[in-house]
Amino acid sequence: MRSLIENRFGLLALVLVALLALYGTAAASRPQVAPAAVPRPERVPVASVTAVCPAPGEAAIGVLTPPGSREPGTASLVTGDRTLAAVDTPGRLWREEAPASSPPLVVTASGSMASGLEVSQSRRETSGGQRGLAGVRCTEPAASTWLIGPGPSAADVTLHLSNPDPAPAVAEILVYSGEGPVITDSGNVFTLRPGENRTIELKDLAPSALVMAIEVRTASGRVTAAARALMNGGRGVDWLPVSAAPATRVVVPAVPGGEGKRQLLVASAEETDTLVEIKALTPEGTYALKDRELVEVPAGSVATVDLAAGIGGRPAAVLLTSDTPVVAGLVATGPGARPDVAFTAGAASIDLGSVVAENRVDGATSSRLLLTAPEGAGTVSVQVVSGTDEAHEPFQVDIPPARTAQVKLPKIKGTFAVVVRPQPGSGPVYGGRVLEERLKGGAALTVQPLAVARIWAMVPPIAESAATVLP
Template sequence: MKAFVENRFGLPALVVVALAAMYGIAYVTRPAPLPPPPTGPTKVAVESVTTVCPGAKDRRVDVYLPGSLTTETMESGGPYVTKGPGGLEAGYLTRATSGAARGLAGVRCTEPAPATWLLGPGPADADVRLHLTNADKAPALADVQVYAVEGLVSGAAGIGLEIKPGEHREIDLKTLAPSADVMAVSVTTTFGRVAVAARTVLESGGVDWLPAAGTPATRVVVPGIPKGGGLRRLLVAAPGETDAAVQIRAVSEDAEYAMKGRETLDVPAGTVAALDVTTGIAGSAAALVLTSPTPIVAGVTIIGTGEKPDVAYTAGTPSLALGSAVARNTTGARLLLTAVGAAGKVRVQVVGAKGKAESPYELEIPADRTRDVRVKAKGDFAVVLTPIAGEVYGTRLQEERHKSGTLLTAQPLAPARTWTMLPALTDTPRVVLP
């Protein structure tokens, strides 16, 4: 051994053998490789849901859970709060054939959220009541800001509103922005969450609730513009600090096209712009696809026909990629479905008032077309939509013919609360650095 070590090649050979043994042991005992991090959002099941509806004593609320539909009655005029497992939906309809609030009005019970956008007529042309409810056990601090054609018009009066746990607050928006004839309302929380709803009664007649618009985005699809006569007005807000040059395309029952004379809309930063698209869609059921280099929010005001026309609203909404459900429907309900890009297909299922789920059926929507489909059901029911193929957007429309004018209400098909998308997570020390 001594001779081997003293040999000029002996020691290097021992080193090589030792290193080989060490690396061999390390290779055999190495831990399993970590899976690659996800490159996009992950679809996960929703475990529990809390929803809130503005209160109305003795009002009937329909509550849908997967496979069942029940009815509850509000015991007081306070907000209606319901909690349950994933898939929960709730809402109600009201109907009046006379008086200042004549019309059909539908509201979807909303989840408490850190931010909500609403678009519609302003307090100069309507009685607009904003409902804020804190259904959580912690206090919330909310900012209410109203944007109009001339910019932010609400001032400091709506900033820093403290809403205690369980508290409900109703705000007449005339106290914040009396001169706005069209508006976009932003409700954001510094901490906590609030559920938001707004009811409008036009001075010219007609009543409905404003649906929540999607978060500001560079591409917005506004579905559910019904066929027939009356006014169709597009509202677009640019909430950032950069002007928005919006490209507009209509997707009707027969074609996808740029409306002549209405191909673009310039929206100065921090303002709302209105555009009459009545003749642009020519009485067809349609959706509007808006693109802009600057994030925007958008909605459409729909005014019906007759001596005393009613009003309805739709707004930019996500596609049906996660499915959707509407808890409160009745005879004559229709689905306005639009496939953007490629052809689309959805599965439709009706759940009756007695909780009986009917056999589902499928609807196909041609590429870049809108379909107006009457729901095959009578009485009160929930309707559930499940995506099969394509990028499909939609709205549930409820209409009722009346001698003095059509009653109508619309509800954009919001993502079902069965699934949600979690953003990708990365392992980085930056999350603990100041």
């Protein structure tokens, strides 16, 4: 009996050995299956755009979709219950002055008119005893918007919020000053109904701040945010451009040349202090500013740096690098007995091109581009687009590496737009448009940093998943 059991176990062992050998041979001879490719976001043309121009009353509005598309599309311009226009021709500038006391202008575009659509507003300001130019890029709704500039102790600052979407939005306003985060008893959370516009005096949130950074963050929905600063003592008026989100490397482009003050503002929302390295990029090259190479930004606050002496009146950009993310902007004050003020802020490189929809060149007014290539050499084409059928050939601009180039725009009758497109092989390019008007007592100016054109959107990959149908 015992011998029989031993024989059975021996037979079982032989069978297992044979099976292992068989599967081992099959595994070794089976062709290798390549790992499945990881799906990546897909780049698709933008098919719909909404942009909002804050307080457009008596301002010149410029609307342009870059030339190139022949597909159907339309853009409608609505302020309140009034439709200003319907635009359906890519490559032709539309310009008109908005009626006085107009509510925010909402521009919605679809089809070919959406791809690259750009809207700007500008006006000569005379309110509050001021005189100057005030311009701003009309922006799309966002989940988070950063603005940086003077505080209520230095200027009358008004925040404009708009909810153009068909659903309610809840926005929280976070304020950082030179002394640290600003906490209010009343709370900084606001609910905006669909289509609602609201203005908020920032002195009600932070009455003593000399400089400030603001984040408008939405808990639900999306809003557009813009801020207008009326400087104390008749020292100018302008809109604050939207700043790039906090990052450890920030480029503040389009610092205008000429006399006057240049004050850099650097803000950190982090819980630890940070050191920021500052370099200036001018037409002569890149260099660290003497005695201003490093600036310490306390946690949750805004630091200021005087750059006027270091830049020496030259057009420039500012490159900032830090260990923790920061937000940056710059206040430029013109010379003269009645100076004007202009603001610029951190911006992204214009990898997909950029459009400025409102420019003028005549006897007293000039428009110029300031383009910076902080890394390798940059090459862009610049095309002027007017409101007529007249065609203007693009011209090429070469930007030496680690320098800033100033480009005077050609004299064109009436208002025109410019389309800036990086060329193959170009390094990253940052820039802005300076609009300046010579007035008695000092020049009036406004700066618009170049924003990435709304041409493409990155759509996340779609994969089969039971999560789409199961709770």
